[in-house]
Amino acid sequence: MKPERGPLRVALLGCGTVGSEVVRLLNEQADDLAARVGTPLELAGVAVRRPERVRAGVDPELVTTDAQALVTRDDVDIVVEVIGGIEPARTLILEAMKTGKSVVTANKALLAEDGATLFAAAREYGADLYYEASVAGAIPLLRPLRESLVGDHVHRVLGIVNGTTNYILDQMDSAGAGFNEALEEAQSLGYAEADPTADVEGFDAAAKAAILAQLAFHTPVTAADVHREGITEVSAADVAGAKGMDCVVKLLAICERVPSEDGRNGRGVSVRVYPAMIPRTHPLASVREAYNAVFVEAESAGSLMFYGAGAGGAPTASAVLGDLVAVARNVVGGTPGPVEVTYAKLPVLPMGETVTRYYIHLDVTDEAGVLATVAEEFARHEVSIQAVRQVGLGEEAQLVVVTHRAPDAALSAVVRGLRGLDSVREVASVMRVEGEE
Amino acid sequence: MKPERGPLRVALLGCGTVGSEVVRLLNEQADDLAARVGTPLELAGVAVRRPERVRAGVDPELVTTDAQALVTRDDVDIVVEVIGGIEPARTLILEAMKTGKSVVTANKALLAEDGATLFAAAREYGADLYYEASVAGAIPLLRPLRESLVGDHVHRVLGIVNGTTNYILDQMDSAGAGFNEALEEAQSLGYAEADPTADVEGFDAAAKAAILAQLAFHTPVTAADVHREGITEVSAADVAGAKGMDCVVKLLAICERVPSEDGRNGRGVSVRVYPAMIPRTHPLASVREAYNAVFVEAESAGSLMFYGAGAGGAPTASAVLGDLVAVARNVVGGTPGPVEVTYAKLPVLPMGETVTRYYIHLDVTDEAGVLATVAEEFARHEVSIQAVRQVGLGEEAQLVVVTHRAPDAALSAVVRGLRGLDSVREVASVMRVEGEE
Numbered sequence: 001m002k003p004e005r006g007p008l009r010v011a012l013l014g015c016g017t018v019g020s021e022v023v024r025l026l027n028e029q030a031d032d033l034a035a036r037v038g039t040p041l042e043l044a045g046v047a048v049r050r051p052e053r054v055r056a057g058v059d060p061e062l063v064t065t066d067a068q069a070l071v072t073r074d075d076v077d078i079v080v081e082v083i084g085g086i087e088p089a090r091t092l093i094l095e096a097m098k099t100g101k102s103v104v105t106a107n108k109a110l111l112a113e114d115g116a117t118l119f120a121a122a123r124e125y126g127a128d129l130y131y132e133a134s135v136a137g138a139i140p141l142l143r144p145l146r147e148s149l150v151g152d153h154v155h156r157v158l159g160i161v162n163g164t165t166n167y168i169l170d171q172m173d174s175a176g177a178g179f180n181e182a183l184e185e186a187q188s189l190g191y192a193e194a195d196p197t198a199d200v201e202g203f204d205a206a207a208k209a210a211i212l213a214q215l216a217f218h219t220p221v222t223a224a225d226v227h228r229e230g231i232t233e234v235s236a237a238d239v240a241g242a243k244g245m246d247c248v249v250k251l252l253a254i255c256e257r258v259p260s261e262d263g264r265n266g267r268g269v270s271v272r273v274y275p276a277m278i279p280r281t282h283p284l285a286s287v288r289e290a291y292n293a294v295f296v297e298a299e300s301a302g303s304l305m306f307y308g309a310g311a312g313g314a315p316t317a318s319a320v321l322g323d324l325v326a327v328a329r330n331v332v333g334g335t336p337g338p339v340e341v342t343y344a345k346l347p348v349l350p351m352g353e354t355v356t357r358y359y360i361h362l363d364v365t366d367e368a369g370v371l372a373t374v375a376e377e378f379a380r381h382e383v384s385i386q387a388v389r390q391v392g393l394g395e396e397a398q399l400v401v402v403t404h405r406a407p408d409a410a411l412s413a414v415v416r417g418l419r420g421l422d423s424v425r426e427v428a429s430v431m432r433v434e435g436e437e
Numbered sequence: 438m439k440p441e442r443g444p445l446r447v448a449l450l451g452c453g454t455v456g457s458e459v460v461r462l463l464n465e466q467a468d469d470l471a472a473r474v475g476t477p478l479e480l481a482g483v484a485v486r487r488p489e490r491v492r493a494g495v496d497p498e499l500v501t502t503d504a505q506a507l508v509t510r511d512d513v514d515i516v517v518e519v520i521g522g523i524e525p526a527r528t529l530i531l532e533a534m535k536t537g538k539s540v541v542t543a544n545k546a547l548l549a550e551d552g553a554t555l556f557a558a559a560r561e562y563g564a565d566l567y568y569e570a571s572v573a574g575a576i577p578l579l580r581p582l583r584e585s586l587v588g589d590h591v592h593r594v595l596g597i598v599n600g601t602t603n604y605i606l607d608q609m610d611s612a613g614a615g616f617n618e619a620l621e622e623a624q625s626l627g628y629a630e631a632d633p634t635a636d637v638e639g640f641d642a643a644a645k646a647a648i649l650a651q652l653a654f655h656t657p658v659t660a661a662d663v664h665r666e667g668i669t670e671v672s673a674a675d676v677a678g679a680k681g682m683d684c685v686v687k688l689l690a691i692c693e694r695v696p697s698e699d700g701r702n703g704r705g706v707s708v709r710v711y712p713a714m715i716p717r718t719h720p721l722a723s724v725r726e727a728y729n730a731v732f733v734e735a736e737s738a739g740s741l742m743f744y745g746a747g748a749g750g751a752p753t754a755s756a757v758l759g760d761l762v763a764v765a766r767n768v769v770g771g772t773p774g775p776v777e778v779t780y781a782k783l784p785v786l787p788m789g790e791t792v793t794r795y796y797i798h799l800d801v802t803d804e805a806g807v808l809a810t811v812a813e814e815f816a817r818h819e820v821s822i823q824a825v826r827q828v829g830l831g832e833e834a835q836l837v838v839v840t841h842r843a844p845d846a847a848l849s850a851v852v853r854g855l856r857g858l859d860s861v862r863e864v865a866s867v868m869r870v871e872g873e874e
Contacts, residue, residue: 025737072438132585138738140581148569148577283744286723293742300462301575301757305730307720307742318737322585333772 008037008328009044011076013067013092014083018106019046021317022080027057037328042167045070071096078327080320081105086113093118097127102331104323105135106316112207112223114171115214128330128337130323135208136161136292138315139308140322145215145296153299154216157255158434159227161208163290163310165231165251167191170288172239173248179234191290201230202251202273209253213271216255218344221271227351229274238429241361241400242307247277248285252434258349278358278435352409361429362399362418370423374399377417381410402433444483445474445765448513450504450529450631451520456483457541458754474765482507508533515764517757518542523550530555534564539768541760543753544568549644549660552651565767565774567760572645573598573729573753576714576745577759582652582733583608586775590736593652594692595871598645600727600747602688603670606630606712607725610685611678616671628727638667639710646690649731653692655781658708664788675866678798678837684714685722688873695786699842705786714796715872744794783803789846798866799836799855807860811836813853818847839870
């Protein structure tokens, strides 16, 4: 048995929506938490920029504007960072670890941009760095990847990791709304920011994809490595086309281990974010509104999915608390938790080498031989066609083509080729198809 | 830093489908596991009843028939039990803990029948008892409940925890098959045993429900406490009726905290297993074939779902390995993991007090006033009707009634009353409706 020790002292950086929820839970669940950790958790200080904005429920005596002093204080054991953004969060986290503190953070931007620096510091100083809340809010996802699947081999992670875009696409699917209309509704309901760029252009999802890929494949991946396409170009016609295929359009974060001819470790990883069709029978298809879900395919465990609220103060705080308890137990036990290792160092492959499937919707002229001309264009780039469907007749003739898996570069070349054909009036819709074959 | 220590020695009890997968993973992933634990994991012995049946890949020198001697050996640190059943598993696990070993088990029957004894022993001897593989195979579910949601308050767990019955019901839904036909197909594909009783009568699901309820509500629940109805009575008409309601029939394991008028802890828990309709928009509705999924509703985290393969050697072994690593890390660190505490000791409420909704399908006579007579029967028992739909005309007249939430006893009384009405030819289908309102 260990000797008894006093309470563990927690410094909180940031006290907005998430931070104030963390304070509330620390107070309300104090007895449960103490029983679980083996010693009480005590708030040592709360660093904020504007003390006058701190909400009720936080002891004013604990509030400080000097975050730097707080994280290096001798009477602080664990630092919880919920400020967000790159700086000053990075400097504060590094300072905290340097002075022996373990860290819980919800900061996806920082982890996706410079996770390597943080992980290296955690290793160097023997500190814990836990960040469950950075991806998919309260959904216990990173811990299963880090711990439960530790004896397994992950092939692929397929996730809906941005609630705003899922809400918009769900509205387009269920209510037949156009993108702008759905975005406005999401904004009026508080699901989308006034400036929705980070969400609708896929930046938020790309940061999370980088974190997931890093964890799943033990390989360094930053947000800049992620191929990213947003949903602003998704049209009502695309969504209707998906329906016709018994599919639904989702903004997916995809992390794949690309197998080599021989070895199982693969020749690299593909990490990408784009709107794609998935079959309605796929578990991800039924993820509605602003929910998040992440589908994991592993060698022994098979297919797993984790589903839940991806954002919001309470769910994020719940994830922070779970991490805080784990870190506190590690501090009490004197054994740091797992440190991210990127020993595999697989290359991130360019998008052109990624293997996917395409759905292509064409307005074609009403003449004999159109299908042959179109098919020839696919053959030229060695893209195999899975199905062709003719919709409409005469002047309204349209072709829907779905391909088998092929390198993205070849598929792009096909689309460019089709645009140049006389018999193709318009390439009305192009979308990748994921989630099966 | 801790002093260096030698390898951790693992005793394996049972070497069937799961056990031999565990051996394979221990060998194949040895380096990864050693890095993760901080010291190698070494197989100290494998206890089996019939040594001649042990598969290739297991060192014959490690095989023994004396499980009792193996679990008490001084050179064993951790015991992995994958024999199943109550005895000798219980005695062996207790012996192991008594001599200071930590235990990983996949034994749902034992945990559901006598978890209290095991948890008490774990507390007494300071041993770890991990059992992720006992519910829902490889799906990381118990660990999130035990650890990630530790600062949260679980309201409800709603799960598809038996793959066999989900396969059968899915076939009935998608192919329009009857129960017997679907069962035969499941048997021919290896999804159902020759004697399918444990699955189709809900015994397997009830054991898992007991484990989940215990964990979610910190309250002792055994399999015998669980209200249990199987799927053998589910007819093609029930499944068609569900379709008409845009619902699907699933065998659900439901664990609910029943709120009292005032306190948040509730006046008891309801733990039950039965086939019920859930809306097709519910995330559980899209769980197809033999997959499992568990839906958790918690105060801060909101709705979470965990999905994956619920059975099979490889997925179960993956869960065992995850636990083994966690336990090994605790041994290395000298800090045991969380021990189940059943401090809440909430009573398990009888089924009659459980609040649910009913779907009732009636063949009625073709005369005026039938609806009034039927409605009166609901009113008599204070059951409020949500919707009534008339199907067919004249001799074929049928009524579909869906109720609001009411105590199960009142709903049963309504059905008994309806059976006694002259204007009701037959109560063709009765099924509970879960998953929303």
